[in-house]
Amino acid sequence: xxxxxxxxxxxxxxxxxxxxxxxxxxxxxxxxxxxxxxxxxxxxxxxxxxxxxxxxxxxxxxxxxxxxxxxxxxxxxxxxxxxxxxxxxxxxxxxxxxxxxxxxxxxxxxxxxxxxxxxxxxxxxxxxxxxxxxxxxxxxxxxxxxxxxxxxxxxx
Amino acid sequence: xxxxxxxxxxxxxxxxxxxxxxxxxxxxxxxxxxxxxxxxxxxxxxxxxxxxxxxxxxxxxxxxxxxxxxxxxxxxxxxxxxxxxxxxxxxxxxxxxxxxxxxxxxxxxxxxxxxxxxxxxxxxxxxxxxxxxxxxxxxxxxxxxxxxxxxxxxxxxxxxxxxxxxxxxxxxxxxxxxxxxxxxxxxxxxxxxxxxxxxxxxxxxxxxxxxxxxxxxxxxxxxxxxxxxxxxxxxxxxxxxxxxxxxxxxxxxxxxxxxxxxxxxxxxxxxxxxxxxxxxxxxxxxxxxxxxxxxxxxxxxxxxxxxxxxxxxxxxxxxxxxxxxxxxxxxxxxxxxxxxxxxxxxxxxxxxxxxxxxxxxxxxxxxxxxxxxxxxxxxxxxxxxxxxxxxxxxxxxxxxxxxxxxxxxxxxxxxxxxxxxxxxxxxxxxxxxxxxxxxxxxxxxxxxxxxxxxxxxxxxxxxxxxxxxxxxxxxxxxxxxxxxxxxxxxxxxxxxxxxxxxxxxxxxxxxxxxxxxxxxxxxxxxxxxxxxxxxxxxxxxxxxxxxxxxxxxxxxxxxxxxxxxxxxxxxxxxxxxxxxxxxxxxxxxxxxxxxxxxxxxxxxxxxxxxxxxxxxxxxxxxxxxxxxxxxxxxxxxxxxxxxxxxxxxxxxxxxxxxxxxxxxxxxxxxxxxxxxxxxxxxxxxxxxxxxxxxxxxxxxxxxxxxxxxxxxxxxxxxxxxxxxxxxxxxxxxxxxxxxxxxxxxxxxxxxxxxxxxxxxxxxxxxxxxxxxxxxxxxxxxxxxxxxxxxxx
Numbered sequence: 001x002x003x004x005x006x007x008x009x010x011x012x013x014x015x016x017x018x019x020x021x022x023x024x025x026x027x028x029x030x031x032x033x034x035x036x037x038x039x040x041x042x043x044x045x046x047x048x049x050x051x052x053x054x055x056x057x058x059x060x061x062x063x064x065x066x067x068x069x070x071x072x073x074x075x076x077x078x079x080x081x082x083x084x085x086x087x088x089x090x091x092x093x094x095x096x097x098x099x100x101x102x103x104x105x106x107x108x109x110x111x112x113x114x115x116x117x118x119x120x121x122x123x124x125x126x127x128x129x130x131x132x133x134x135x136x137x138x139x140x141x142x143x144x145x146x147x148x149x150x151x152x153x154x155x156x
Numbered sequence: 157x158x159x160x161x162x163x164x165x166x167x168x169x170x171x172x173x174x175x176x177x178x179x180x181x182x183x184x185x186x187x188x189x190x191x192x193x194x195x196x197x198x199x200x201x202x203x204x205x206x207x208x209x210x211x212x213x214x215x216x217x218x219x220x221x222x223x224x225x226x227x228x229x230x231x232x233x234x235x236x237x238x239x240x241x242x243x244x245x246x247x248x249x250x251x252x253x254x255x256x257x258x259x260x261x262x263x264x265x266x267x268x269x270x271x272x273x274x275x276x277x278x279x280x281x282x283x284x285x286x287x288x289x290x291x292x293x294x295x296x297x298x299x300x301x302x303x304x305x306x307x308x309x310x311x312x313x314x315x316x317x318x319x320x321x322x323x324x325x326x327x328x329x330x331x332x333x334x335x336x337x338x339x340x341x342x343x344x345x346x347x348x349x350x351x352x353x354x355x356x357x358x359x360x361x362x363x364x365x366x367x368x369x370x371x372x373x374x375x376x377x378x379x380x381x382x383x384x385x386x387x388x389x390x391x392x393x394x395x396x397x398x399x400x401x402x403x404x405x406x407x408x409x410x411x412x413x414x415x416x417x418x419x420x421x422x423x424x425x426x427x428x429x430x431x432x433x434x435x436x437x438x439x440x441x442x443x444x445x446x447x448x449x450x451x452x453x454x455x456x457x458x459x460x461x462x463x464x465x466x467x468x469x470x471x472x473x474x475x476x477x478x479x480x481x482x483x484x485x486x487x488x489x490x491x492x493x494x495x496x497x498x499x500x501x502x503x504x505x506x507x508x509x510x511x512x513x514x515x516x517x518x519x520x521x522x523x524x525x526x527x528x529x530x531x532x533x534x535x536x537x538x539x540x541x542x543x544x545x546x547x548x549x550x551x552x553x554x555x556x557x558x559x560x561x562x563x564x565x566x567x568x569x570x571x572x573x574x575x576x577x578x579x580x581x582x583x584x585x586x587x588x589x590x591x592x593x594x595x596x597x598x599x600x601x602x603x604x605x606x607x608x609x610x611x612x613x614x615x616x617x618x619x620x621x622x623x624x625x626x627x628x629x630x631x632x633x634x635x636x637x638x639x640x641x642x643x644x645x646x647x648x649x650x651x652x653x654x655x656x657x658x659x660x661x662x663x664x665x666x667x668x669x670x671x672x673x674x675x676x677x678x679x680x681x682x683x684x685x686x687x688x689x690x691x692x693x694x695x696x697x698x699x700x701x702x703x704x705x706x707x708x709x710x711x712x713x714x715x716x717x718x719x720x721x722x723x724x725x726x727x728x729x730x731x732x733x734x735x736x737x738x739x740x741x742x743x744x745x746x747x748x749x750x751x752x753x754x755x756x757x758x759x760x761x762x763x764x765x766x767x768x769x770x771x772x773x774x775x776x777x778x779x780x781x782x783x784x785x786x787x788x789x790x791x792x793x794x795x796x797x798x799x800x801x802x803x804x805x806x807x808x809x810x811x812x813x814x815x816x817x818x819x820x821x822x823x824x825x826x827x828x829x830x831x832x833x834x835x836x837x838x839x840x841x842x843x844x845x846x847x848x849x850x851x852x853x854x855x856x857x858x859x860x861x862x863x864x865x866x867x868x869x870x871x872x873x874x875x876x877x878x879x880x881x882x883x884x885x886x887x888x889x890x891x892x893x894x895x896x897x898x899x900x901x902x903x904x905x906x907x908x909x910x911x912x913x914x915x916x917x918x919x920x921x922x923x924x925x926x927x928x929x930x931x932x933x934x935x936x937x938x939x940x941x942x943x944x945x946x947x948x
């Protein structure tokens with residue numbers, strides 16, 4: 001067993017874990033934050049995307065031990081404490097950017113990173129390219145792209 | 157009490173479902189944990205066909221944390237029955253029993269051999285890795301034609317053949333029509349196997365209460381009600397002791413319209429151990445153990461007069477069943493059996509379908525289920541007929557469309573279509589596509605011998621959905637009915653609960669049904685909650701598939717609300733001391749004709765019904781009602797999809813440069829949600845046409861067994877669509893609803909492939925394999941160039 005401690009959405013989470021534990025399972029099973037989903041076992045689908053020190057990471061590609069001492073944000077940490085939705089959450093709702101909702105947390109976290117790290121206005125093509133690591137089977141992406149472009153306008 | 161005047165039906169109400177989904181608070185099955193919960197992992201066969209000679213569980217049982225392990229033989233005597241197969245399409249169908257774990261022989265890669273149960277997911281996996289199974293590999297057959305050949309390896313020895321059934325349907329005398337027709341065409345199409353890939357893998361959790369003999373199952377399923385019956389059949393647990401809940405479900409696309417071995421196993425193991433047990437599918441398991449779709453060979457023949465007016469259809473299909481018949485495996489191709497004539501006329505129709513066992517993962521419903529295959533055949537054949545007659549794809553369709561009609565009419569396969577305006581929808585699509593400009597661009601590229609050729613493809617599809625009238629299901633020998641149920645309950649304080657029998661996995665039932673009921677009862681939509689997916693809370697239901705939730709379930713919801721209004725009317729008349737005929741009803745308020753200030757609202761009448769202080773003599777207290785609706789006909793959405801592709805003739809790469817979808821889905825409750833369904837479905841269909849293909853090698857090993865080598869497309873590979881709409885009310889139901897869940901995957905593949913062929917017609921190409929991947933397109937071009945002696 002190995003000891004690990006990290007900050008998730010402003011709260012400290014620590015536990016003794018098997019060293020092989022993936023970060024996504026630490027988030028889901030140790031921290032109890034099940035908004036971060038698992039959609040594949042090949043780091044392809046992006047459903048498990050979270051922010052690690054502000055940058056988007058597929059949390060199935062990291063061991064929990066590698067996140068020791070770092071600051072994480074998951075979908076549960078996106079809205080303000082008073083419940084006010086993040087611009088991306090609001091945009092996904094207003095633009096019908098989700099259907100079953102399973103990929104949505106990963107999409108929102110990836111999009112947050114994409115918008116903040118991009119200089120200048122995002123184009124549709126840039127959003128589509130930026131989402132290459134996040135799969136959705138319901139929406140055909142059209143309204144996801146629309147949602148992200150709407151949120152990008154608001155976040156600037 | 158204040159009343160809203162808003163009419164919700166027809167407006168883009170933001171989804172009621174979203175708040176928990178966008179904040180991470182929604183609970184899918186794998187998000188649930190229970191005290192004392194154990195984890196189950198399956199041991200799966202690496203072989204596609206082998207005898208199971210020995211299963212040694214001893215090493216698994218020695219792994220720290222493992223509490224139990226069972227082989228198929230260990231559990232063989234504990235089943236009350238095999239997994240349910242509900243559609244014996246012919247009296248002599250070969251339907252070998254399908255047990256949750258095999259005990260003697262594996263028949264496809266991924267077939268379950270043993271289960272290991274442990275205190276953690278990781279320990280269960282370690283235990284499964286430690287199980288030692290001795291196999292003797294057998295000869296494998298994955299190809300249907302090879303499976304039907306003499307001397308082929310038998311998937312099921314007792315069946316004596318790999319042909320499960322042959323089903324026939326005909327109207328008129330097609331053979332005679334073909335014998336005398338001046339024009340006939342015969343085409344062969346191969347529909348490749350597809351893997352549904354809902355983003356949420358399956359997950360199951362069972363809570364046993366052994367003292368009471370009661371069991372609760374949470375499963376990522378589209379069909380909690382049917383699953384419950386199937387679990388009774390498999391385990392012998394009394395139906396009254398079993399509760400099945402579909403929590404949030406992360407997509408289905410038909411793949412969760414199934415009764416799975418893992419559901420029966422989780423239930424049985426939880427019962428044996430007396431502790432909660434969870435099973436969560438990994439994606440690589442999903443590729444092997446969740447059913448696949450499509451996989452057909454089709455022979456499509458049309459007979460026509462000299463001008464190309466179709467007189468007869470003759471179709472032969474071979475459908476790959478995979479290794480076992482799952483819940484509607486044999487019936488899935490037959491869901492398309494009545495639409496090989498599309499929205500076109502003709503006098504006779506003949507169809508024959510043979511189901512074939514192979515050493516592959518079982519197939520079953522995948523978004524559209526039989527109708528995408530049928531639509532592909534007829535829409536490809538229409539282009540072939542156009543070439544033979546020497547007219548454009550547009551003209552051949554116009555010559556054969558049914559006349560526009562607001563009322564029902566019969567079609568060549570012998571069913572009755574509710575309504576349709578085929579010419580008008582085609583006109584709208586041509587305009588939205590800028591068809592003349594596309595043709596000009598295409599001509600310019602052809603004239604200059606551009607390496608990037610433009611192709612324009614059409615699909616003027618017709619869909620049969622709203623599954624299904626129970627009497628027709630009986631005629632097709634399906635085991636259950638096709639009705640749907642709903643309860644509408646107005647509480648003492650005027651809040652409304654809708655309990656619906658269909659269950660969502662992304663389709664927006666809560667918003668859509670709330671819109672219907674809010675309009676019926678004249679209450680704000682925020683006062684309406686929708687309950688689904690729990691057999692205890694919503695005991696009556698036939699679940700979600702076949703674009704039925706609105707066209708069948710929505711009618712049940714509406715009728716339940718109307719019954720509530722009828723009871724409220726009786727109370728209102730009693731309180732206002734007038735006859736019921738003297739009341740007007742509008743926007744949720746009953747008012748006395750000529751004295752509109754004498755009025756009662758639905759919430760006020762709900763209070764009266766709850767207090768029951770002064771109800772009419774003999775009336776039961778409470779304001780709630782249940783309706784069960786069984787349709788008399790299907791509903792028949794249709795439309796025109798136009799796809800423009802640019803084909804790089806040097807590399808074979810196909811890019812969709814424009815896609816126009818004009819659909820008539822009947823009356824729309826929420827246009828934004830309808831658009832979302834069209835967008836998602838069309839993209840799924842484009843991916844099927846261009847990218848996706850399940851490939852087995854000669855050993856029956858699935859070569860496309862993960863998301864890294866089965867191409868579920870990403871956003872960067874896809875276009876945005878241009879969407880138009882035309883509305884003709886369905887005559888099947890009083891709301892005019894048709895359906896939209898499957899239109900996209902039904903309509904789009906032939907539009908894409910017809911476009912690719914159109915682009916390659918400069919090389920004389922008339923066929924291209926699916927998917928139209930760069931490799932397949934490039935090879936097609938090379939073959940055509942060789943055949944033409946190196947021209948172009």
